[in-house]
Amino acid sequence: MExxxxxxxxxxxxxxxxxxxxxxxxxxxxxSAYAILRHRESAxxxxxxxxxxxxxxxxxxxxxxxxxxxxxxIATNLARNHLKRxxxxxxxxxxxxxxxxxxxxxCCSTEEQVMREAEIARVRSALRTLPPEQYQVVIxxxxxxxxxxEIARLLGISPGTVKSRLFRARGRxxxxxxxxxxYICQRDKGGGEG
Amino acid sequence: MTHSGERRQRxxxxxxxxxxxxxxxxxxxxxxxxxxxxxxxxxxxxxRSFFSPGxxxxxxxLTAAAAVLLLLAGGGLALSRSxxxxxxxxSGCDSAQPEAGDNGAMEMCAExxxxxxxxxxxxxxxxxxAGESGxxxxxxxxxxxxxxxxxxxxxxxxxxSSSKDLQDFVxxxxxxxxxxxxxxxxxxxxxxxxxxxxxxxxxxxxxIAWCEAEGFQAYLVLSGSVDLRALWESGVKSFCPAx
Numbered sequence: 420m421e422x423x424x425x426x427x428x429x430x431x432x433x434x435x436x437x438x439x440x441x442x443x444x445x446x447x448x449x450x451s452a453y454a455i456l457r458h459r460e461s462a463x464x465x466x467x468x469x470x471x472x473x474x475x476x477x478x479x480x481x482x483x484x485x486x487x488x489x490x491x492x493i494a495t496n497l498a499r500n501h502l503k504r505x506x507x508x509x510x511x512x513x514x515x516x517x518x519x520x521x522x523x524x525x526c527c528s529t530e531e532q533v534m535r536e537a538e539i540a541r542v543r544s545a546l547r548t549l550p551p552e553q554y555q556v557v558i559x560x561x562x563x564x565x566x567x568x569e570i571a572r573l574l575g576i577s578p579g580t581v582k583s584r585l586f587r588a589r590g591r592x593x594x595x596x597x598x599x600x601x602y603i604c605q606r607d608k609g610g611g612e613g
Numbered sequence: 614m615t616h617s618g619e620r621r622q623r624x625x626x627x628x629x630x631x632x633x634x635x636x637x638x639x640x641x642x643x644x645x646x647x648x649x650x651x652x653x654x655x656x657x658x659x660x661r662s663f664f665s666p667g668x669x670x671x672x673x674x675l676t677a678a679a680a681v682l683l684l685l686a687g688g689g690l691a692l693s694r695s696x697x698x699x700x701x702x703x704s705g706c707d708s709a710q711p712e713a714g715d716n717g718a719m720e721m722c723a724e725x726x727x728x729x730x731x732x733x734x735x736x737x738x739x740x741x742x743a744g745e746s747g748x749x750x751x752x753x754x755x756x757x758x759x760x761x762x763x764x765x766x767x768x769x770x771x772x773x774s775s776s777k778d779l780q781d782f783v784x785x786x787x788x789x790x791x792x793x794x795x796x797x798x799x800x801x802x803x804x805x806x807x808x809x810x811x812x813x814x815x816x817x818x819x820x821i822a823w824c825e826a827e828g829f830q831a832y833l834v835l836s837g838s839v840d841l842r843a844l845w846e847s848g849v850k851s852f853c854p855a856x
Contacts, residue, residue, distance in 0.1 A: 434652065441651065445643035447636040454635065467647050471654045535627070542631035561625070562632045579778050586824045592628055 422484035429483035437474050444487050445470075448494045451558060455498040455551045465501060469494035485573075488563035492573045495555040502551065538596055545595035553588035556581055736844060738762040755786060765837030767844075771830040779811045782829040783822045790833075792816035810845065821845050 420443045428436040448469060453462035473480075473490045480489055549557060559570040567585075571578040738760035757770040772782050780796065787794035792815035810823040815833055821841040822831035832841050 437652075437655070438648065441648055442643055445647070450636045463644070463647065467650050470647075470651045474651065474655050538627050539631050539634065542627055543635055546631060546635060557628075558632060558636065561629050562636055577778075583778055583824055587828075593624065596624055596627065 425486050426483035429477055429480065429486045432474070432477050440486065441470055444490055447487070447562075448490050451491045452494045452498045454547060454554060455495060456501060461501060462498070465494055465497045468497055472497075485563075485565070485569070488559060488565055488569075489573060491558060491563065492555070495551065495558070496574070499551045499555070541595040542592055545592050549588055549591060553584045553591075556584045557588045557592075560585060736762070736847065738765075738767060741766075755789065759835075762839075763837070765839050766835040767839060768833040768835050769830065770833070772828050779822050779824060779829060783811060783813050783820070783831065786820075786822075786831055786833075787815050790815055792818065812841075 425440070425443075428440050445466065449462055449466045452465040452469070453459065456462050456465065469490055472493050473486070477483075477486070480486065546554065546557070555574065556570055559565045559573065560567075565573065567578050567581050571581045574581070739762065741759040741761045755770040755772050757768060760767040760769065770786055772785070783796070784794055795814045797812035797814065810821060813820050813822065818833050818835060819841060820831055820833040822829060823845060832839075832844065834841065
């Protein structure tokens, strides 16, 4: 859906326009929540809650064309809070393909395409192991194409924190592409640990 | 475009494609019951906002709400600090909660095992002692190591779990060392990749701290004169998508 249409629908904010936004953004919002929660029913509940919060507060969204990113921020925050309430950090299990997801079934006719598909698969696996707060900023930047300052405003955190999270996430994703990694920091197991 | 620039662009394209495949889910259709629940929640809130249970418009509620708004406006309180996301960003989503301990780093540290201090053999520094606690105060301290190259001594320390940001990490390092920290500058971007680094002094010892994928690290010159920046640059890795 084009940004202009998104902005128009968000501005109208009547029943019909909300329905259209719901149908346009439900899938990706659900996928964002599911990536953190790894539980279908929870992801459905969180997605529904995210839409409710978004529609109830949509008048506060100044850049209406960014409704999708804003909704994703709400959903991923709700998902993170849900994990905290349940006392879980995050789950990094085996990748589970969501129904209807583009699973990379492109026919590879060249060696380069085969390698690219393998790299994409590795990055997808790496994405699923990202801690929720890193995953959140990664989708804001790479999927919704937000600038650092916009991500910071959207999430209510400092640009420095955004940069820090992105830096760490990029490191993980880079390792998925280039397995020879750098340093791993280990907490001191010697006498100094309190 | 340079080779490294092409590689970065390629990496970025792969990440974007990976995300598209993750998120561009096409469900058969969004669940109708989800929409019904959303619609009901929105409608019920609107009805509750100015109507008493009897369905009568409440002027008293309207007057009270107006009085609160006037008080807030008169007191100069900002209702929103975010141009995109006002109170929702503060309470509804808890997005402004301080990142105590940065769960991301804790989670990373929890699942990663093993690791050694980072200095490459080509730097000329030799690892003298790892897990050095003599320099640091009693109790919990950062993993650390001492390196020596002739009469130059370098302290390396890292943290992957508790620091909120670079400045927090350096401040805590200073506390552990018993040195006063002075930041030479605010956090700087190393290059167009926006790798973050910070120059500081701990007492009279120059230091440099940076973000690495797995956390924060720092070098501190304990003796001799070391070109910290060059040392760091020779070892830093960056994944540098264009913003």
